[in-house]
Amino acid sequence: MTAEAGLPDTLRDLPSWTPDPVELADLELLLTGAYRPLTGFLGSFDAAMVIAGGRLADGTPWPVPVTLTVPKDLTVHERLVLQDPEGVPLAVLRVTETWQDPTTSDWRLAGPLEPLRAPAHGPFHRLRRRPDEVAAELPEGPVLAVATREPLHRKQLGQVRQLADKLGATVLVMPLLGGDHDESLVRALLAVRRDLPDGARIVPVPLPSRPAADPERDLRLRSHVAAAYGATHLMGAESAEEGEGDAEGAGTAIPVARPEPWAYDADVEVWRPVARIEPDHVQAELTQAELEDLLDRGEPIPEWFTPPAVAAELAVARPPKLRRGLTVFFTGLSGSGKSTVARGLADALVERGGRTVSLLDGDVVRRLLSAGLTFSKADRDLNIRRIGYVAAEITRHGGVAICAPIAPYAATRAEVRRMVQAAGDFVLVHVATPLEECERRDRKGLYAKARAGLIPEFTGVSDPYEEPDDADLVLDTSRLTPEEAVGRVLDLLVAGGWVRPE
Numbered sequence: 029m030t031a032e033a034g035l036p037d038t039l040r041d042l043p044s045w046t047p048d049p050v051e052l053a054d055l056e057l058l059l060t061g062a063y064r065p066l067t068g069f070l071g072s073f074d075a076a077m078v079i080a081g082g083r084l085a086d087g088t089p090w091p092v093p094v095t096l097t098v099p100k101d102l103t104v105h106e107r108l109v110l111q112d113p114e115g116v117p118l119a120v121l122r123v124t125e126t127w128q129d130p131t132t133s134d135w136r137l138a139g140p141l142e143p144l145r146a147p148a149h150g151p152f153h154r155l156r157r158r159p160d161e162v163a164a165e166l167p168e169g170p171v172l173a174v175a176t177r178e179p180l181h182r183k184q185l186g187q188v189r190q191l192a193d194k195l196g197a198t199v200l201v202m203p204l205l206g207g208d209h210d211e212s213l214v215r216a217l218l219a220v221r222r223d224l225p226d227g228a229r230i231v232p233v234p235l236p237s238r239p240a241a242d243p244e245r246d247l248r249l250r251s252h253v254a255a256a257y258g259a260t261h262l263m264g265a266e267s268a269e270e271g272e273g274d275a276e277g278a279g280t281a282i283p284v285a286r287p288e289p290w291a292y293d294a295d296v297e298v299w300r301p302v303a304r305i306e307p308d309h310v311q312a313e314l315t316q317a318e319l320e321d322l323l324d325r326g327e328p329i330p331e332w333f334t335p336p337a338v339a340a341e342l343a344v345a346r347p348p349k350l351r352r353g354l355t356v357f358f359t360g361l362s363g364s365g366k367s368t369v370a371r372g373l374a375d376a377l378v379e380r381g382g383r384t385v386s387l388l389d390g391d392v393v394r395r396l397l398s399a400g401l402t403f404s405k406a407d408r409d410l411n412i413r414r415i416g417y418v419a420a421e422i423t424r425h426g427g428v429a430i431c432a433p434i435a436p437y438a439a440t441r442a443e444v445r446r447m448v449q450a451a452g453d454f455v456l457v458h459v460a461t462p463l464e465e466c467e468r469r470d471r472k473g474l475y476a477k478a479r480a481g482l483i484p485e486f487t488g489v490s491d492p493y494e495e496p497d498d499a500d501l502v503l504d505t506s507r508l509t510p511e512e513a514v515g516r517v518l519d520l521l522v523a524g525g526w527v528r529p530e
């Protein structure tokens with residue numbers, strides 16, 4: 029659907045813009061009233077006051093700057109249609125202030141929003157409800173919100189039951205969407221419904237973690253949103269002191285109830301408050317690192333730690349490395365040996381079996397996916413982004429993508445790394461063959477032409493190559509045979525757990 033489809037005639041000529049994922053989540057929460065008293069994106073004064081002191085200019089407590097960044101050419105309009113990633117119009121922003129962020133120099137627009145239609149993008153949309161609807165359906169009395177970006181394991185389930193019991197509260201679980209595995213998170217929480225107190229509700233809320241916000245501000249934001257959904261208490265982190273429990277959060281919209289520490293009692297094989305366990309029998313829960321290690325190796329997650337249905341969802345979000353999607357991204361000068369090693373690696377992986385492999389070679393991509401692009405910086409970046417997009421999709425589906433473009437710019441390589449890592453794993457191989465050797469090889473006669481000035485902007489001769497400082501492996505093929513070079517990459521993949529040793 030285009031931005032125009034379904035728009036009233038009066039709005040057809042307005043420019044449209046798709047905000048980034050955090051801004052889109054903010055937009056949804058602004059439109060549904062979850063961010064009340066906010067009704068639109070903040071102006072410069074409010075944003076500065078919020079950053080400095082956690083309050084809007086009128087003194088109302090507000091924890092994080094809710095702002096909208098746009099390209100400079102959109103700052104000349106009075107109204108702007110904000111649309112979802114598929115181009116569906118969601119709201120009209122009436123611009124009351126155009127301002128430039130003093131730290132980032134980004135252009136921002138502030139102003140109230142006029143809703144066009146309820147956002148309908150993202151998984152589990154049918155469970156996403158308006159805060160006023162949810163609040164209206166909750167029974168009278170205390171409501172304990174559990175606003176989480178992580179599944180609840182047996183320990184947290186016990187803590188939720190204990191706190192809810194103590195407060196006499198209905199439980200409102202709010203999976204906070206905006207991570208890389210939202211569906212798994214929601215499914216893992218739906219799977220423990222039976223372990224939650226009777227009448228517990230599960231309502232996903234789009235609230236991605238904000239890169240710049242500290243944990244205390246994040247807690248305050250969660251408390252504002254939870255309050256809008258009708259919660260009277262927000263479950264906080266476990267209190268450090270045994271028996272401390274129930275501390276109030278500073279500056280939160282509703283009190284933060286902190287559970288007392290729990291552990292697994294290895295003697296009677298149940299989770300319970302540490303205070304009730306003989307010290308000799310206290311067994312801590314798995315650390316995040318231990319859990320990730322088990323998942324990476326495809327080992328079962330112990331049942332004492334989490335219910336099997338949650339374990340299954342953890343494995344969906346983080347499959348064993350032998351089955352997890354992987355992108356091996358080669359970068360280096362023309363003639364450095366990228367294609368030769370990439371092809372050798374693809375063959376070796378196919379010979380070993382068990383993996384589907386797609387080779388996105390520089391030359392081949394240029395003939396198909398990126399046909400028509402030049403070697404200007406903008407076109408090279410677009411070429412690399414296209415390769416990254418395809419590699420990320422292959423990775424998302426558990427395949428191995430092997431890419432072999434020059435990819436001369438560090439920032440663009442970093443962008444690809446981010447795209448791929450949202451879907452699986454990423455390995456960067458710098459084929460660091462010295463320029464002199466690449467030039468000596470000059471398989472295609474291009475260096476000679478570049479030196480003669482016949483090819484402008486030739487990488488390494490008349491165009492930049494930014495050496496990576498984040499490579500997982502560096503290969504100098506002037507000192508290796510192609511077989512040895514392929515062997516080095518395979519060794520790395522075996523050591524990393526992505527490929528079975530032979």
Ligand SMILES: Nc1ncnc2c1ncn2[C@@H]1O[C@H](COP(=O)(O)OS(=O)(=O)O)[C@@H](OP(=O)(O)O)[C@H]1O
Nearest residue numbers: 362363390403408411433434435436484485486487
């Ligand atoms: N100006 C200029 N600079 C660099 N390379 C050039 C240029 N013009 C053509 N070629 C040929 O194009 C291949 C590089 O394409 P890439 O898509 O890998 O380049 S980039 O990543 O977009 O910079 C590269 O192939 P490889 O030798 O396989 O790297 C060259 O053969």
Ligand SMILES: Nc1ncnc2c1ncn2[C@@H]1O[C@H](COP(=O)(O)OP(=O)(O)O)[C@@H](O)[C@H]1O
Nearest residue numbers: 361362363364365366367368505508509510513
């Ligand atoms: N160890 C090695 N690894 C890869 N290529 C090598 C090696 N030693 C020599 N070469 C030769 O160098 C050339 C590299 O070309 P190619 O793989 O197309 O590089 P690129 O894709 O980086 O342009 C080939 O002719 C290849 O035979």
